Amino acid sequence: MTEHETEALCAAVGLRLTRPRRVLLRVLREATDHPSADQIFARARAHDPAIALGTVYRNLGILEEAGIVTRHAFGEGYARYELATQQHGHIIDRDSGTVVEFTDPALETTLQAIAQARGFRLADYHVKLWGERE
Amino acid sequence: MTEHETEALCAAVGLRLTRPRRVLLRVLREATDHPSADQIFARARAHDPAIALGTVYRNLGILEEAGIVTRHAFGEGYARYELATQQHGHIIDRDSGTVVEFTDPALETTLQAIAQARGFRLADYHVKLWGERE
């Protein structure tokens, strides 16, 4: 996603484009990993030392609510965040903790069918695989 | 799982069958939902008022480590637990918060294939679907 796209998303939901918000979106756009709130805070500070941790949490919540950001729990005791772009699953390396993303059309179809068969309309999904490299 | 089975699992891992441990296993066996540590604590207290919250957390950790219990993060800010019986996914009702379990052989196959294709041996997985009843 480009700077323009993320900022347009905010505007569309009625969010003001404040300095901290702009910085957060930039940090998320530039992230290739799945940073924690703390990591995001540190990276944001590099761009603007005035940003407060509370502001980071507050906005991550707001952005998640708005569907712009996705929050993940990889079972480490804290949350990790990423821009909500295309739907995808995660493979977590048991040994290194590395997180690899993947997309799979067949999976998507299967999930859709599972939800439907149980009387649900599929709104969102989280698929996490833990594995060891072989 | 029966009382005998869960206790045999503990013995197999070298865990002593203490009173709190027995009570916790019973609470987990009798649970039809996915209780939080707090809920487990409350239910355990009903059987034995002497149990401490710290003991609950400590044992949930130990039992998870031993593969007897599974810890889930449904994105509520706390963890939920269940006995690790058959692998299965969860559908979370967006409106009510109800969690429905499901198993699906096709899904299992798909996940296996996805992991393999990326060079991983699938060790575990969490599949969570959020949906609205239709």
Added chain:
DNA sequence: TTTGGTGCAAATTCTTTGCAGACAC
């Protein structure tokens, strides 16, 4: 100008841990 947003710090919530005594084996 008017609201929504911010930094700061204190408060909450969930979970972990140190320790002296108790109990399973």
Added chain:
DNA sequence: GTGTCTGCAAAGAATTTGCACCAAA
């Protein structure tokens, strides 16, 4: 007996919130 496990209480870690000031629109 002895080494694990417990209850208790205090500590820790992650996240949320109240408030007075600031700045987008």
